Amino acid sequence: MTIPATVEPPRDCPLCPRLHDFLAVWREREPAWFNAPVPTFLPPEGQDGVRLLIIGLAPGLRGANRTGRPFTGDYAGDLLYDTLIRFGLARGKFEARPDDSLELISTAITNAVKCVPPENKPIGAEINTCRRFLHRNIERFKNLEAILTLGTIAHQSTVRALGGRVASHPFSHGGCQKIGKITVFSSYHCSRYNTNTGRLTTEMFVDVFRQIRAELDARSE
Numbered sequence: 143m144t145i146p147a148t149v150e151p152p153r154d155c156p157l158c159p160r161l162h163d164f165l166a167v168w169r170e171r172e173p174a175w176f177n178a179p180v181p182t183f184l185p186p187e188g189q190d191g192v193r194l195l196i197i198g199l200a201p202g203l204r205g206a207n208r209t210g211r212p213f214t215g216d217y218a219g220d221l222l223y224d225t226l227i228r229f230g231l232a233r234g235k236f237e238a239r240p241d242d243s244l245e246l247i248s249t250a251i252t253n254a255v256k257c258v259p260p261e262n263k264p265i266g267a268e269i270n271t272c273r274r275f276l277h278r279n280i281e282r283f284k285n286l287e288a289i290l291t292l293g294t295i296a297h298q299s300t301v302r303a304l305g306g307r308v309a310s311h312p313f314s315h316g317g318c319q320k321i322g323k324i325t326v327f328s329s330y331h332c333s334r335y336n337t338n339t340g341r342l343t344t345e346m347f348v349d350v351f352r353q354i355r356a357e358l359d360a361r362s363e
């Protein structure tokens with residue numbers, strides 16, 4: 143089946159049968175939830191105002207898959223949105239609801255895989271298939287200067303979407319590399335697991351944002 147070359151997958155995207163079936167199960171179980179590919183979260187000024195794109199793994203079952211907004215409704219969003227506000231990349235109050243007052247500033251947030259995967263683990267074929275949407279999302283931002291990838295999977299899929307080789311652009315926490323005209327920063331994913339185990343501390347995450355802020359400020363001088 144062919145689907146139109148849109149930036150976001152259609153609500154009933156058939157491209158990954160396992161994810162399509164998983165969503166169908168959750169639509170039955172929780173009809174009030176969003177239960178569809180979660181679209182990119184944009185700042186109020188729209189795509190041309192985006193200088194930084196943050197790329198997560200995939201919607202969390204009871205987070206973005208429930209609410210319809212990336213990193214909204216599960217723990218990962220608490221650290222992410224607090225940090226964005228701290229660095230002037232978001233304003234308002236994050237209340238883990240898509241109708242809270244939070245607004246992004248010059249920033250957009252998306253996921254490497256747009257549909258919630260079972261056990262939060264997309265398989266390789268799903269990551270590869272969904273990359274067309276990641277690629278179109280990157281392409282739509284004509285003023286994009288920087289990307290932050292959260293975790294190895296998001297990092298590798300982003301490198302590929304940018305036409306780079308993963309072997310030449312390996313993931314490392316706190317890493318910063320240029321691919322074409324985009325500066326790609328990488329961080330361990332801000333998941334509850336990573337913060338509970340101490341793999342990622344608030345200070346480590348804040349340090350990554352310090353680098354990003356410096357890069358954006360240097361580019362606007």
Ligand code: URA
Nearest residue numbers: 198199200206212213
């Ligand atoms: N929520 C998202 O939207 N993406 C993630 O990677 C984790 C939680």
